[in-house]
Amino acid sequence: MSKSKSVVTEICNRYGNTRVRLMDIVRDVQQELGHVPREAFDLIAKGAHTHRVEVESVISFYAFLSERKKGDVVIRLCDDIIDRYQGGEAVAEALTRALGIGFNETTSDGRVTLEKTPSIGMSDQAPAMMVNDVMVTRLTPELIPGLVAKLRQTNDPQSLVESYGDGNNAHALIRSMVCNNIRESGAVILADYKRERGLRKALTETPADVIADVKASGLRGRGGAGFLTGLKWELTRESPGAEKFVLCNADEGEPGTFKDRVLLTERADLMIEGMTIAGYATGAETGIIYLRGEYAYLRPYLEDVLNRRRAGKLLGNGILGNAEFHFDVRIQMGAGAYICGEETSLISSCEGTRGDPSDRTPFPVAKGYLVSPTAVNNVETYCCAARIMDQGAGWFAAIGTQRSTGTKLLSVCGDCARPGIYEVPFGTTLREVLRRAGAENTAAVQVGGPSGQMVGPAQFDQGISYEELATGGSMMVFSNDRDILEIVEAFMEFFVKESCGYCVPCRVGNVLLKSRIERIRQGDGAPADLAYLKKLGESVKRMSRCGLGQTSPNPILTSLKNFQPVYNALVREDKTGLQKSFHIMRAVEEASVIAGRRSEVFHA
Amino acid sequence: MSKPRVATTSLAGCFGCHMSLLDIDERILSLIERVDFDRSPIDDIKHISQRCAIGLIEGGCCNEENVRVLYEFRKNCDLLISVGDCATMGGIPALRNNIPLQECIDEAYRTGVTVYNPDDITPQDPEIPLLLNRVYPCHEVVKIDYFLPGCPPSADTLWAALTALLSGQPLELPYELLKYD
Numbered sequence: 001m002s003k004s005k006s007v008v009t010e011i012c013n014r015y016g017n018t019r020v021r022l023m024d025i026v027r028d029v030q031q032e033l034g035h036v037p038r039e040a041f042d043l044i045a046k047g048a049h050t051h052r053v054e055v056e057s058v059i060s061f062y063a064f065l066s067e068r069k070k071g072d073v074v075i076r077l078c079d080d081i082i083d084r085y086q087g088g089e090a091v092a093e094a095l096t097r098a099l100g101i102g103f104n105e106t107t108s109d110g111r112v113t114l115e116k117t118p119s120i121g122m123s124d125q126a127p128a129m130m131v132n133d134v135m136v137t138r139l140t141p142e143l144i145p146g147l148v149a150k151l152r153q154t155n156d157p158q159s160l161v162e163s164y165g166d167g168n169n170a171h172a173l174i175r176s177m178v179c180n181n182i183r184e185s186g187a188v189i190l191a192d193y194k195r196e197r198g199l200r201k202a203l204t205e206t207p208a209d210v211i212a213d214v215k216a217s218g219l220r221g222r223g224g225a226g227f228l229t230g231l232k233w234e235l236t237r238e239s240p241g242a243e244k245f246v247l248c249n250a251d252e253g254e255p256g257t258f259k260d261r262v263l264l265t266e267r268a269d270l271m272i273e274g275m276t277i278a279g280y281a282t283g284a285e286t287g288i289i290y291l292r293g294e295y296a297y298l299r300p301y302l303e304d305v306l307n308r309r310r311a312g313k314l315l316g317n318g319i320l321g322n323a324e325f326h327f328d329v330r331i332q333m334g335a336g337a338y339i340c341g342e343e344t345s346l347i348s349s350c351e352g353t354r355g356d357p358s359d360r361t362p363f364p365v366a367k368g369y370l371v372s373p374t375a376v377n378n379v380e381t382y383c384c385a386a387r388i389m390d391q392g393a394g395w396f397a398a399i400g401t402q403r404s405t406g407t408k409l410l411s412v413c414g415d416c417a418r419p420g421i422y423e424v425p426f427g428t429t430l431r432e433v434l435r436r437a438g439a440e441n442t443a444a445v446q447v448g449g450p451s452g453q454m455v456g457p458a459q460f461d462q463g464i465s466y467e468e469l470a471t472g473g474s475m476m477v478f479s480n481d482r483d484i485l486e487i488v489e490a491f492m493e494f495f496v497k498e499s500c501g502y503c504v505p506c507r508v509g510n511v512l513l514k515s516r517i518e519r520i521r522q523g524d525g526a527p528a529d530l531a532y533l534k535k536l537g538e539s540v541k542r543m544s545r546c547g548l549g550q551t552s553p554n555p556i557l558t559s560l561k562n563f564q565p566v567y568n569a570l571v572r573e574d575k576t577g578l579q580k581s582f583h584i585m586r587a588v589e590e591a592s593v594i595a596g597r598r599s600e601v602f603h604a
Numbered sequence: 605m606s607k608p609r610v611a612t613t614s615l616a617g618c619f620g621c622h623m624s625l626l627d628i629d630e631r632i633l634s635l636i637e638r639v640d641f642d643r644s645p646i647d648d649i650k651h652i653s654q655r656c657a658i659g660l661i662e663g664g665c666c667n668e669e670n671v672r673v674l675y676e677f678r679k680n681c682d683l684l685i686s687v688g689d690c691a692t693m694g695g696i697p698a699l700r701n702n703i704p705l706q707e708c709i710d711e712a713y714r715t716g717v718t719v720y721n722p723d724d725i726t727p728q729d730p731e732i733p734l735l736l737n738r739v740y741p742c743h744e745v746v747k748i749d750y751f752l753p754g755c756p757p758s759a760d761t762l763w764a765a766l767t768a769l770l771s772g773q774p775l776e777l778p779y780e781l782l783k784y785d
């Protein structure tokens with residue numbers, strides 16, 4: 001305890017003893033001690049000037065924080081449907097065999113803990129796992145014994161990385177085997193560009209003119225919801241508040257998306273340039289990058305980029321000689337919670353509390369981080385904004401469609417020959433995307449991740465855009481060999497696990513939806529079950545508080561709409577009026593064992 | 605034309621819903637002018653004697669006997685109505701659903717604080733129906749056509765539902781009949 005005492009005290013001091021930094025404090029304690037022991041709760045609470053219950057609720061909320069002592073090394077295998085279809089289950093089995101433990105167990109020498117985790121942003125190189133912060137991708141069962149032996153021998157996760165990926169993945173501060181898989185660059189984001197030209201240009205204009213430019217470009221948020229970025233900045237600027245904030249959403253939790261990973265690796269400067277422009281436009285002096293816990297391997301590199309920018313007068317006081325303009329950025333690490341990508345949860349998390357969503361209104365533009373006006377935008381949105389300032393609103397607006405201007409980064413994964421990043425102008429048809437990715441015999445595409453929509457060949461001629469097929473980037477391709485309802489069930493399982501539990505429709509409704517899908521898959525379904533799914537799904541959407549519950553029934557509702565024959569083939573009308581899912585002999589089995597006799601009523 | 609027949613039963617319920625049915629008071633006279641009662645605890649007929657138009661089910665299914673009765677109702681009634689919260693959701697009896705069955709039985713017969721059982725006997729007579737592994741709402745066992753929530757649904761709710769069904773009118777329950785505080 002005395003060691004943990006000094007560790008905790010030192011860490012609390014490191015973060016200025018303020019409760020707003022509670023996330024960082026408990027993350028660091030977890031890092032140092034391998035867990036956050038219960039005995040340390042009071043100490044942390046005191047050190048961060050908060051209450052013990054706050055500490056406890058934060059630790060119980062995030063998947064990467066734990067009160068229980070874990071192994072020195074924690075292996076987190078990605079348990080996503082994409083990974084499963086690329087052989088993830090065999091890898092899981094190989095891991096349990098090589099380590100001699102099951103999932104959620106720790107080896108008896110206390111060295112390795114084995115866990116599963118939802119999508120880690122490596123769907124283009126699945127199956128993949130995290131070994132502490134180190135990404136190990138393209139796994140096969142054959143590779144596992146060697147990897148485990150190596151780990152046992154070195155105790156150093158980095159030793160599992162034998163060769164580095166392309167581009168900055170090989171940078172001295174990243175040293176990762178992750179590959180970018182950039183398949184197609186477009187005109188806006190992945191094109192060659194002149195650094196800081198957008199920022200320099202912005203600083204020659206008034207903030208109002210910068211906002212006018214962004215508005216004129218038609219730029220809409222790239223994180224999923226598609227809100228007009230210029231308008232968001234204007235609202236932030238105009239809302240009363242002594243301090244304003246610019247937050248960058250790098251949580252990228254939607255299963256199947258990984259384009260922000262690539263931008264953080266290859267376009268970090270462009271992204272921060274965009275944030276700085278947003279700071280100038282909105283009047284904010286502080287920016288925060290909310291980086292998902294899974295991307296911790298990028299943190300040293302990103303910190304270095306920030307330092308470089310500070311040294312180059314691109315961040316800090318008096319940016320580029322403009323004595324009036326000060327702006328700096330810190331990184332806030334997440335800790336394994338999909339819900340923290342939702343902007344109000346993200347703000348809660350940055351404030352050092354559980355990532356609970358809050359009611360919108362007030363919207364973050366009026367009362368966000370620290371109850372101040374806050375613009376939250378996606379990584380890609382900031383990249384676009386910087387390019388718009390550089391090349392002009394007209395240039396940007398000329399790309400794409402009328403209502404969806406510019407290009408979109410797509411993360412294509414699943415059953416296709418060339419998974420990876422495609423930057424395409426809005427309006428490009430799904431069929432065209434599939435062709436370029438080398439997808440054959442495609443039965444279904446999940447556009448926009450589990451919270452998006454599942455579409456079939458009848459929709460393939462629609463364009464990628466806010467008005468037709470909207471996506472934050474995730475494009476999961478499934479071939480004819482896949483089971484549509486298995487996919488739907490996996491997505492529902494994801495939502496059940498990631499619901500924050502605040503509201504009943506989401507917490508309970510998603511469980512009911514999932515179990516009804518299970519029933520249908522087992523062949524016990526009736527046509528009435530389809531009506532039930534539709535009705536309940538719509539209630540959950542309508543009655544939930546945040547975007548998670550408002551979209552979680554989408555896998556079911558969109559597959560019901562686009563794959564009706566698949567469901568119809570599985571359900572049967574039953575004339576007897578008895579529920580096929582109820583099995584009387586199974587229901588009395590336990591009592592029968594206890595009583596030591598058979599059912600008098602039902603035993604034939 | 606013969607009158608439509610109505611059957612009722614109480615499964616894992618407390619008879620509260622049936623008491624509520626009796627609470628329609630003198631309206632019961634006009635009810636029996638319009639329907640004949642078949643199997644029901646009110647007239648003590650033990651089995652459904654002929655095809656019924658409506659079956660009213662109180663209580664969920666906690667044992668095999670409940671299931672058997674529910675099957676009989678489903679087979680012989682055109683419409684089944686789950687009456688009350690136990691039928692629609694399991695209700696109070698379903699509180700046992702999170703407790704292992706053996707523990708429930710021990711609590712009832714052996715270890716409960718008010719139990720006097722010097723010979724430590726757990727009754728095992730074949731006459732006693734086997735418990736189900738958990739308490740099921742009726743619609744998980746058979747198809748249910750209508751649900752009347754409430755603990756119990758008030759006499760006015762039951763009356764409104766029955767008269768609407770019998771006259772073929774759409775059922776409109778005013779807010780007062782569906783709020784419980």
Ligand SMILES: Cc1cc2nc3c(=O)[nH]c(=O)nc-3n(C[C@H](O)[C@H](O)[C@H](O)COP(=O)(O)O)c2cc1C
Pocket residue numbers: 220221222223224225226227249250251252253254338339340341342343344376377378379381546547548
């Ligand atoms: C459950 C949930 C998860 C989300 N995850 C992300 C995410 O990982 N990244 C992101 O940019 N936006 C995410 N969003 C959308 C954000 O709430 C917000 O709309 C977005 O960050 C705004 O930025 P934009 O206008 O630039 O898109 C998520 C929303 C919900 C409801």
Ligand code: SF4
Pocket residue numbers: 339357498499500501502503504506507544545546547548549550
């Ligand atoms: S909808 Fe779900 S995730 Fe969102 S607040 Fe409600 S319970 Fe939490």
